[in-house]
Amino acid sequence: MFKPDDGKIEKAYEYAKEVYAGYGIDTDAVLKKMNNIHISLHCWQGDDVGGFEVNKKGLSGGILATGNWPGRARNSDELRQDLDKALSLIPGKHRVNLHAIYAETDGKFVDRDKITPKYFMKWIDWAKQNNLGIDFNPTFFSHDMAASGYTLSSKDKSIRKFWIEHGKRCREIANQIGRELNSPCINNIWIPDGSKDLPANRIDNRKILKDSLDEIFSIKYDRKNILDSVESKLFGIGSESYVVGSHEFYMGYALKNNIMLCLDMGHFHPTEVVADKISSILTFMDELLIHVSRGVRWDSDHVAILNDDLQLLADEISRCNAYNRVHIALDYFDASINRITAWTVGARATLKAILISLLEPINLIKEQDDRGDRGNMLALKEEFKTLPYAAVWDKYCLVKNVPVGGSWLDDIKVYEDDVLVKRH
Numbered sequence: 001m002f003k004p005d006d007g008k009i010e011k012a013y014e015y016a017k018e019v020y021a022g023y024g025i026d027t028d029a030v031l032k033k034m035n036n037i038h039i040s041l042h043c044w045q046g047d048d049v050g051g052f053e054v055n056k057k058g059l060s061g062g063i064l065a066t067g068n069w070p071g072r073a074r075n076s077d078e079l080r081q082d083l084d085k086a087l088s089l090i091p092g093k094h095r096v097n098l099h100a101i102y103a104e105t106d107g108k109f110v111d112r113d114k115i116t117p118k119y120f121m122k123w124i125d126w127a128k129q130n131n132l133g134i135d136f137n138p139t140f141f142s143h144d145m146a147a148s149g150y151t152l153s154s155k156d157k158s159i160r161k162f163w164i165e166h167g168k169r170c171r172e173i174a175n176q177i178g179r180e181l182n183s184p185c186i187n188n189i190w191i192p193d194g195s196k197d198l199p200a201n202r203i204d205n206r207k208i209l210k211d212s213l214d215e216i217f218s219i220k221y222d223r224k225n226i227l228d229s230v231e232s233k234l235f236g237i238g239s240e241s242y243v244v245g246s247h248e249f250y251m252g253y254a255l256k257n258n259i260m261l262c263l264d265m266g267h268f269h270p271t272e273v274v275a276d277k278i279s280s281i282l283t284f285m286d287e288l289l290i291h292v293s294r295g296v297r298w299d300s301d302h303v304a305i306l307n308d309d310l311q312l313l314a315d316e317i318s319r320c321n322a323y324n325r326v327h328i329a330l331d332y333f334d335a336s337i338n339r340i341t342a343w344t345v346g347a348r349a350t351l352k353a354i355l356i357s358l359l360e361p362i363n364l365i366k367e368q369d370d371r372g373d374r375g376n377m378l379a380l381k382e383e384f385k386t387l388p389y390a391a392v393w394d395k396y397c398l399v400k401n402v403p404v405g406g407s408w409l410d411d412i413k414v415y416e417d418d419v420l421v422k423r424h
Contacts, residue, residue: 051101067336071420194239
């Protein structure tokens, strides 16, 4: 794969630096800002959301991974190995996002209402060695106690008790992770609860969910260690007609209880643009979590690419001057392509969008908007689309010592031949 030499990269960057300076943008300063941008890579891309529980069940609860590309991680050691490889191809220092089903229990069955921080110590030690942060998620799907389609909102007290205890245990684990790594661990709650067809009563399950969440969050932890968030969804497989944890439900709950809201780019109506919601939410909330995904006709969790939706998202965060208030995590899974390629494509696309947003001469655009000259504002936006951001991106990759351009695909090919195809 073609890779430009360092001299040509530097020369192209000097030209781009001059062009951006003409619009009042210091590209060196932008690259320094990128040092403070940390996205969270989702571990579940590496094993198709299977997890490593001793009594592992098939995927359920609206979760579906399609494809069978060789090399799926079969245990946590292989998963960490694959994450190491992906992170070596992504510029910057980032985080890893775990689900509860990635506990390491030394071959013993430990149900989800019994997990403790000790089952994640290998993950914590690995993160310390690699100077990484870790985020966390309770796993409310792919379990016999979720077979009814209801967990925290179930009318069955025994089911509800099981999942409330799981939620409490996961917050304890997240708190320990954040304390050990000296970096707040985001603990994000998403549940699959809902109905395939129209329910007779929508409010009762929502009242139950509120009470369950109140019990889970009744234990107070230091926000230096853990940041709690709740994630909504419009519909899912098996919950096409009714989702208990809707956007409106969780927005109200988050506002009332000072808990962070999570917006997943695939969890809304196809005509909704998540970017449009950011400024409204940040007017009332201190922080926000974004799950970057790409829905194709529905919440299909396709690999993120540098498309209009992703760029609009990054632009809006930048225009709100909110990269210090918005946490960004990847959330997709594709088993039909090389899984490390999927991680790398999505992460690099997200970072490109962020870089482009920081390179935007926003002051010039706002000036035209404030003057009421929307024609000039539109014209400037169009001109800025073709500024030489690619040269700045290449410089960023060069500085961070990761492959420039598509040359990282050569690394993937070697790794696939040497490691992935040998897994059976």
